[in-house]
Amino acid sequence: PISYVSLQPRHLRQVHELLGRVFWDGVDVSDCLEYSPERCTVVATYGHLVVGAAFLSSPQETYITYLAVRAGWDNSQIATTMLYHLITLNPNKDITLHVSANNPAMLLYNRFGFKAEEFVAGFYEDYMDAQSRASKNAFRLRLRR
16 A cells, blocks of 8 residues: 655655656755654655655745656556645645646646646746756646635
């Protein structure tokens, strides 16, 4: 079974590898261990293998910085479960995020009630590889609570 736990030091290597593959090289979430990891982080594990990770920037800001699932685990409801955990761990808080304009995750966020508030041209310009198929434009979404 898949377990959902807060970030622990033992997860960092695999989480950084996952985020580097899904987003871009050099993502470092080590500082998440210093502020409320029990409210701001969800790590999905299958045995000792990290199969997903989701992060809020802080309990005050409640901005989703990263949500990623390991390749091959896409249809396991991991992203849905991690998003559900982040929302329930932060009741009565609006939650915001940016998502690439052509990212299929938009459907997931819409199912949870996130609404687009702004279109941001070139939001990912400085982060994405020039050959990436993902749109460098983003929508800022908000879940109002």
